[in-house]
Amino acid sequence: MRKLVFLSLISLFMVSCGSTLSRKQNPRQPNEESTIDSTAIEAPQQDALEQPKLIVGIVVDQMRYDYLTRFYSRYGNDGFKRLMKDGFNFTNNHYNFIPTYTAPGHASIYTGTTPADHGIIGNNWYDKFKGEYIYNTDDANVVSIGIEDDKEGKMSPRRLLSSTVTDELELFTQGRAKVIGISIKDRGAILPAGHAADAAYWMRGGDKGIFISSSFYMDAAPLWVQQFNNSNPAAKYLKEWNTLYPIETYLASGPDLNDYERAPRSKEQAIFPYDLANLAAENGNYSLIKSTPYGNSFVADFAIAAITNEQMGQDNTPDFLAVSFSSTDYVGHQYGVNSVEIEDTYLRLDKDIARLLNHLDQEVGDGNYTVFLTADHGAVNVPAYLKEKKFNAGYFNERDFVRDLDTALTEKFGNGKLIRNVSNDQVFLNMQSVESIDASSQEVEEFIASFARNYPGIDKAYTRTAMVSTGFTGGMAAMVQRGFHQQRSGDVIFVLDPAVIVYGDKGSTHGSLQSYDTHVPLLFYGYGIQKGRSTDRTSITDVAPTISSLLQISFPNSATGKPLTKALKQL
Known part of the structure; x- marks a missing residue:
């Protein structure tokens, strides 16, 4: 039985006995009829372990390292720059395996190992035993939570063979830690949250712009999630997408009108502005939001609601919020690395990250939480564009x-x-x-x-x-x-x-072992983190051991990475 159900039953029992049980209170109390004289036993001294109150893992889907530097002068001071200046920046961080796809990337970040051990060898792969393609998180044995009879909710982490840092935190705290994964993509929420999480939520698009889950985690969505979904939260994002600043200032990108981008259906050219309300009917209705920066804003909205309503970071047991911003990947695939659309998406994501950090300051307190930010893979420039520039592609x-x-x-x-x-x-x-x-x-x-x-x-x-x-x-x-x-x-x-892909001639992709796909950001910030910068080559498998060391818990059971001690303070 899931932890949430167990704690609910204990709560009901305590209420029936005329008592109450706080969110993290240990339910085991001395029995009045016990033969042991409890007054004769001196309670041990409570020497609290030094740990952050909350870990926030941020994965930006398809974020190349150079997006930090290419757009640096245009970022504000409270988002990416805050993490870079006041945290620790590993500038030479790479994936140490292929394929560089979303599911293997997220799995490796949180397990501290590679597909050779954790088993997530792709987003989809051919199952030679069944003779069919399978999706990395699909699970016919669960049902959707948040929307009835919907296949998009029939998901779980059962194909992930290794434990995650989030799993190890749950084991270490006897289930008292609250662990939640959130993303546009199911795999971006499920694989980081792991097997023992309280919840994983992902976006259900189409005719509904809501967050759903599966019965692997819960029997019913919490009231706050129901209220969030009932407020029609995605409707406000079916609006015009124009550049945040005057388009002539977007000098870190190529021209808006070019031959390398794929326009949405019913729009002749991939140029600003994009009237999302008018384009929605031909482009999956609310699913269209995924391919705009507003998908990241939607995730930030839900993450902020989760921090508040789940009271994350509000006691001495560390909690873990795993957030994956996936719209960067959708935009990158459609418009490419050199597009104005990708630049605008990152300028807007910078503001969403600032909004999230500001909320953490208010709810948890600056200095009480730890953030890491990385990516599940990078991306290649559109090969047709590279060929025009006389590259081999x-x-x-x-x-x-x-x-x-x-x-x-x-x-x-x-x-x-x-x-x-x-x-x-x-x-x-x-x-x-x-x-x-x-x-x-x-x-x-x-x-x-x-x-x-x-x-x-x-x-x-x-x-x-x-x-x-x-x-x-x-x-x-x-x-x-x-x-x-x-x-x-x-x-x-x-x-x-290099620069040869299996893809259409518009937009971009990833998956290779070339540096444009393997070189991704790695930033640590907050509790227990030094300020600094290193050009040492690090691997994506080092993230989970570093966070495990900060938390002083066991590494994930198949971890092959090493703690990045340069980033950690001597607590």
Whole structure:
């Protein structure tokens, strides 16, 4: 039974006995009929452990490190700059594995390890045992909370194999810590919140702009969530999106009118302004908000409401709020790294982060909470734009690759059905077909890898045999291996050339092991954090051990990262 239900039952019991139970009060009280003379036992001294009252983890989806510096002069003093100036800034922080996608990124931040251990190898992946694609957080065994009979709420963290720092906090405090995850995306809320959380909430768009959850966490949404949703909170964001400042001042971006951006349906060109109210009907109604900076504002609204209504950081047991701002990713995919839209989105996010920090100051008190800010991956500039600037860049046609590979396998082995699936830059063998030919699976793997290495647009290829039999210690091979899960991953993994993507010719994407995808911000601020800056190379897997060390709790059970002691004060 979930912690929330358990505590509710205890509360009802205490009320029936003519007593009350505070939010964090220990329900175990001496029995009046106990044979032990409680008056003869001296209570131990209460020497409180030095811990922050609240940890706030902020993940900005698709945030490249250079967004901190490229737009720095345009940020206010109370958002990104406050974290950078008054906190600790690791300027050379990277992902140490591929693929660099949202789900593996969030999972790695909070588990302190990589997909090789935590098992989240993509947002979606091919399940070779079921013979079908699966989504990282879908769960047919739960139901939606907040909206009835809706598949968007049938989600849980059950495919996450490792514990999270949030899980370890719950275990350490015997469930007294309050842990909540919030995001536009389900995976951005669920994977950080972990398995033992009080709640995870994500946006349900379409005809309703509300936050929902699943029965994995609760039987019914709290009253404050119901009231928030009943107020039609997203309606105010279906309005005009124009630049925050005069458009001629957006000098950190390319021209607003260009050939590299994808306009919303029913709008001829991807240029400002965007009349969201008129565009909504052709673009998913409230889902349109996700692809604008107002999606981040909507998340900030809900996070602020959660801090207040859940009384987070209001006692001596640390709480944990995991917030993921996902609209940056939607905007980046649609308009690209160099767009005015992405610059405006970050200028507005800066104000939302300032609003969140200001609320924390008021509710919890500056100096009583700790914030970290990072990203789940970066992004590449639009390859068509790079090609125009005479860079080596381009697009990879996966269908052509599969067709040509099938032809080559037929010519080599006399069987054109040796491939079961190609997805996420992985080739899955059809083992039944492989067993019917006069060659081993290792021989087929090596043939495919050799074919891939000589195929236009592919840089490197690695076999399953190499991944499970060799301990790579550096370079690209080690990054591939850290993202390779022996049970869930494919039989051949290939790496595309730099700035070559599987995507349309408008907008941007991510997923590679190139620095534009791996280099992301890492800022720590607040209780227990030094002021400073370091150019030492750090890994995303260092975040959870650092927060665990600050909290003085166990590391997540599969953690491979290290605490970043430069950022921590000697408490």
